[in-house]
Amino acid sequence: MTLNSLGLDTQKTKDLAGDLNRLLANFQTYYQNLRGIHWNIKGRQFFDLHVKFEELYDDANAKVDLIAERILTLGETPLHTFEDYVKQAKVPIGKNISQDDKAVRLIVDSLTELLKIERLILDKSDDANDEGTNSMMSDFITEQEKTIWMMKAWLNETV
Template sequence: MASEKLITELNQLLSDFHIYYQNTRGFHWNIKGKRFFELHAKFEELYTEALTNIDDLAERILTIKGQPLHSFQAYLETSKIQPVTNMSEDDKIVKSLLDQLETLVAQENVVKELAAGEGDSETEDMMIGLINDQEKTMWMFRSWLGQ
C-alpha cells in the first residue's frame, strides 16, 4: 500500500495539472496575433493531453488506495500553479507555459523519487513518461522563443 506522503504528492500533481489545464484552455481561447493558428492548435493539443494525464493521475491514486482531490476549491488551494487570466500575447503565454511545465516536472520528480523509494515502479514509470513528454515540450517552446 502506498504511503500517505506519496498520495499527498500525487494529489499535489493532480491539482497542478488541473490549473495548468484550465490555463492552457484560456490561452487557446484568447491567443491573438500573427501566430494565432499555430498556437491555437498547439494549445488545444496541450490541454487535450493534460486532460488525459489528469484522468490517469486520479485513477493511479485510486489504484494505490488513495482518494483523489476532486473539487475546484481543493485544486485552487493546493496547486503550486496559479490561474492566469487575460493573457493573449504569444511570447508571454509561451513563457507562462514554460514556467508551469517546470512546476509540473519538479513535482513529477518528487513523486518519482517517492515512488522509487516505496518500490512503486508503476507510479515511477508514469512519472518518467510525463517528465519525458514535458521536457520535450519545454525544449520546443524554448526553441520557438529562440532560446
C-alpha cells in the same frame, strides 16, 4: 511494515497518493491555463498556437485522468474540487493572456513547476518500489522536458 494488496508499503503509498493529489491539483490548474490561452490567443501566430494549445490541453486532460486513476489504484481519493486545486496549486495562474510570447512563457513556467513535483514523486515512488507511479512519472517527465525545449526554442531561448 504493512503491505497493501499491491504489495506496497501502506504508509509510503498513502504519502505518494498525497503527492499525486498535489500533482493533480497543479495539472488541473495547468489544464485551465491551456484552455484560457487557447481561447484568448491573438495575433499572427493564432492559427499555429491555437492548434498547439488544443493539443497540449487534450494531453493535460488525459494526464489528469491518469493521475486520478493512479490515486484510486493506490487506495486513496483524488481531489476533485476547485477549492482543493487552488489550495494546492504552485503552477502560475494565467488570466486573460492573449499575447503569444506570454502564453508560451506560461506553459514553460507551468511545466517547470510540474516537473519539480513529478521528480519528487519519482524519487519517492522509486523508494516505495511503486513501479506503476514511477513509470508514469518517468513518461510525464520525458514528454514535458521535450515540450519545454520546444517552447523555449519558439521563444528563442536555450533550456
